[in-house]
Amino acid sequence: MLFNRGTYLVVFIACLIVKIGAARNCERINIPMCREGIGYNFTQFPNSLGHQKQEESGLEIKNFFPIVKVKCSPHFKQFLCELYIPRCNPADSLLPHLPSRNLCEKARNGCKPLLNKFGLYWPNNMNCEKFSIVLMACLIIKIGAARNCERINIPMCRHGIGYNFTQFPNSFGHQKQDDSGLQVHQFSPLVKVKCSPYLKQFLCELFAPRCDRADPLLPHLPSRNLCEKARNGCKPLMNTYGFNWPDYMRCEKFSTYKKKRQCRNISENSVVLLNMVFQKGNTHKFKGGNVPYNKKRKTVKQNKSDSYTSKYIRLTKEKHNLVVNDPYANPQEKSKRVCRAARLLRPMSDEVLLTKPIRKNAKKDKRPDYNSNRAICIYKMEEMWNAAFKEHQLRNPQCEGILLCDLENEEKRGFGTRQQLICTKCDYKSKRYTLYEELESGKPGRKASKLDTAIHVGLSQSPIAYSGIQKIFLSGNILAPTTSSLQRRANTVMKQIEQINKQDMKRRRNDIVEINKLRGKENPHAISVQMDGMYNNPLYSGVGRTPFQPATQTIYTAAENETSKHNILALNIKNKLCSKHSSLDVDNDSGRLHEDCTDDCSANIPMVKSIGDEYTWARECLLDLKEDQLEIEHLVTDADSSAYKAAMDLHTMRE
DNA sequence: CTTGTGAGGTATCCTCGCAC
DNA sequence: GTGCGAGGATACCTCACAAG
Secondary structure, eight states: OOOOOOOOOOOOOTTOOOOOSSOOOEEEOOOGGGSSSSSOOEEESSOTTOOOSHHHHHHHHGGGHHHHHTTSOTTHHHHHHHHHSOBOOGGGTTSOOOOOHHHHHHHHHHHHHHHHHTTOOOOGGGOGGGSOSSOOTTOOOOOOOSOOEEEOOOGGGSSSSSOOEEESSOTTOOOSHHHHHHHHHTTHHHHHHTSOTTHHHHHHHHHSOBOOTTSTTSOOOOOHHHHHHHHHHHHHHHHHTTOOOOGGGOGGGSOSSSSTHHHHTHHHHHHHHHTOEEESSSTTOOOTTOOGGGTTSOOOOOOTTOOTTOEEEOOOHHHHHHHHOOTTTOTTHHHHTOOOOOOOOOOOOSOOBOOOOOOTTOOGGGSOOTTSBOOOOHHHHHHHHHHHHHHHHHHOTTOOOOEEEOGGGOEEETTEEEEEEEESSSOOEEEEEEOSOBOOOSSSSOOOBHHHHHHHHHHHTSSOOHHHHHHHHHHBTBOOOOHHHHHHHHHHHHHHHHHHHHHHHHHHHHHHHHHHHHTTOSOTTEEEEEEEEEEOOOOOOSTTSOTTOOOSEEEEEEEESSSTTOOEEEEEEEEOOOSSSOGGGOOTTTOSOOGGGTTTOOOOSOTTSOTTOHHHHHHHHHHHHHTTTOEEEEEEOOTTOSHHHHHHHHHHHHO
């Protein structure tokens, strides 16, 4: 539902009573942020922002939670609460109370610099000048609510600009569309003569910015590229008639990125770029050296013999960056690529409820109640309710009971759940519905859950394991799987991840050769790598412990030094620990791989083997790379590593 | 220095429900 | 009926830490 909250006027009317909505009743504050430490417990709605309920205010106030959390000002929380959740005053129940200007200024002085640091600005609707110096009960200020989407009603922008909703105030501080509309209208003759096909789009994006609910505090601006296209077409015409391109539309003011999201969606752009073709040569009037497909290389001159049929595929943006951003050519390039905006963590509730994992034989009072949460696939839930409603109605048309989840018969499936519905009045009982998506295995029997598989993929990239994820879920009052089910699922998923990683390393090796070819390297198979190993050295923990206990596991890696990504091209994992036998059972002299468990033994080197034999681990990595025709041109290792010797030996062997 | 406790983890057995 | 993948239970291991 979209609201047009209209203009946000400052109206100072001494002792003017304006009835806003229905009679205002005091109600206890239920917004977590404002529940404590603000000096009052009751609020009244609607508030000055036009919110009818606490929930509406709660949704907007949540956006500011990270700023409150970082404590940029001790007054910010008080200010927010007084603005969004006004103090209830039964003696004056028709008036919404507002924070004082003094309080606003204290909050702004503390937090505005922080907001600016992150590229945000102090919201217009919190402009302190709008608040009274002394808080007066009879002061009514209708100030702007947070930015809400509203349908575009500026005639020029109503069609053909790719979006239908806008949000105000815009970057010029216009509070409503009417203000913007007047200014846009001045450009109508230019749009009509079509001096540039981009002018209308540019004007609309500028004056009636696209609404983005994900970023309600930021007015979206047109890109610099769009501005330049519009200006290049129309500025000459304006000059002819004695007008200048307005300073407030100066293209240099706009970002080269249309919006932040493009930083995150590079892969989507890549697909588009892949399908584009370019004519050979600098036909696009790019400045020398800036032709997209051969940036930083000598611009190719177009030959007369080149026909328009000769086409060059443009590289994906990612690949283009890898080709041109040689980390050793220009070290400063690295910092330029950081385009991810700093983001604060989402607000967390102060209240953490804990629930035990469900047990099939758990007693009634030990089972999770309706306050606990479930991970549920939305469309599966819709299917369940729709099917059960119909079935219930068909069976007992006269029944007026309602359907509830029968938690007594709930079945837990990893992170997901299966539910059965029962009627409160008749004896209707639905079948059990699986509320998670299943992975198609092609095998008989129960199917694994997609959700579980995906979570295990995530866990494999973090140091969190079974008990850790259980804690996280249970802290959120969400049913967690048992240790054994986590253990079992992880074993299956990890095997698959291992296979995928092997394939991925193979692909990356090929990519390096491809990149070197594009760079015009004489021998694209000769690469620079860096190699080192990591060990599970146990910490020396005090008296009675064995100091300097050697590690039992090592992982040796070879990462390429050709691109800024430094992708890992080869891995060598060695392990002395056997899952079948305790380390005390092993005969050091005979080695770790004994007859009893040659197949299942998880150790792949004998106990007597030196764990720090980097020469061997490096040699095996290099031989592995050699299988894909990769040879080492430059090698970076620790000063005390013998990996270089392995590389030298292999090099000598080749000669 | 010994002992107990808790956290984190693994292996194995049994049962259950579903798809084939 | 069978295979599969869950849940549940239990035994056991390693490590860190604290108390006696």
